[in-house]
Amino acid sequence: MERVKIVLKSGKEQSVFRYHPWIFSGAIKKIYGNPAEGDLVDVYDNQNAFLAVGHYQPSSIAVRILSFEQVTPDIVFFREKIKKAIDYRKLIGIIGNPGINVFRIVHGEGDGLPGLIIDYYNRVAVIQMHSLGFYRIRKEIAAILVELMKDQIIAVYDKSEGTIPHMSGVSAVNEFLYGNSDPVIVTENGYKFKIDWTTGQKTGFFIDQRENRKLLEDFTEGRSVLNMFGYTGAFSVYAMKNASLVHTVDSSPSAIELANENIKLNYGDDSRHESFQVDAFDYLNHIKDQYDLIILDPPAFAKHNKVLDNALQGYKRLNIKAIEQIKPGGIIFTFSCSQVVTKENFRKSVFAAAANTGRSVRILYQMSQPPDHPINIYHPESEYLKGLVIYVE
Secondary structure (H helix, E strand, C coil): CCEEEECCCCCCCCCHHHHCCCHHHEEEEEECCCCCCCEEEEEEECCCCEEEEEEECCCEEEEEECCCCCCCCCCCHCCCCCHHHHHHHCCCCCCCCCCCCCCEEEEHHHHCCCCCCCCCECEEEEECCCCHHHCCCCCHHHHHHHHHHHHHHCCCCCCCCCCCCCHCCCCCCCEEECCCCCCEEEEEEEEEECCCCCCCCCCCCCHHHHHHHHHCCCCCCCCCCEEEECCCCCHHHCCCCCCCEEEEECCCCCHHHHHHHHHHHHHCCCCEEEEEEHHHHHHHCCCCCCHHHHHEECCCCCCHHHHEEEEEEEEHHHHHHHHHHHCCEEEEEEEEECCCCCCCHHHHHHHHHHHHHHHCEEEEEEEEECCCCCCCCCCCCHCEEEEEEEEEC
């Protein structure tokens, strides 16, 4: 079937020449035909020169580019892309590492597959499609995974119910595409975590904080630690190795339950740990000089640019509270996972927070995401996780 042709306005092809994988709706001059959401479309410049092929979506990001060459993205094409993603993770020592059986296999734009996320949890792959183009071929994607990873996969679970755009009219249902599995226990750097992809946020676990959790270990010796927005309690588990006490705070009762379960999985009944189900800002108001290490890992404050200013104010308020309340000589691990918040935006928010308190603050480390969440150099938006380790006098 002949693909629909999309022609860009004059000058709008420049981002494609820089290999950016998104075509915005405002860049389009004319669409020759009526593509359905998820269809493959060809993109041309105003002089009728071919630019790219990708999945169409009737939204602000109108085309997610799959190739800058005039090819047909078929199952053979996707198999090769996924194989390259797997080979890359073998190269960086993630696949085949006996100490880690939880990692990301495909990271959307970072692996040249915009709209596709695949996470691996101890022989169970969890897929999330953010485009209808991939959702249509979800069973084929599952089959490719099973073929390429052989006995390393016993089940493939599709968790796209909440990520397929609503305008598509498709009622996605979370389900196993291959095999079956109960929740599993995964190992990360020697620690164990229970993963339930059916009820957990995202695909079940925040894999992207692996290296930052490992860094945390270096600072917890004898310290009293507060883990805000604790979710699975993963930061708390790492902190418990050396800390004098660890408190996990989350507003969700199921998150608190999971955090407690993971602490018990690694340490049994250890009185150094306690959980609190309470609003983060409320809790931070009443902890003056109680903790000398605080972790701030909130959910994304901004999903799109329209609420960017509000998000930056949110990060500022949160960091003001922590900087005000922490003991002298304290350390704060502070993060943003909002894609629309740049490293510079986030650093300015933390700077403004520090200035507001008047305390002396130094940056010890700047943090990002691990290499199994690769950043496409042509797509700065794929660098979504930003973090700072700061020292407060």
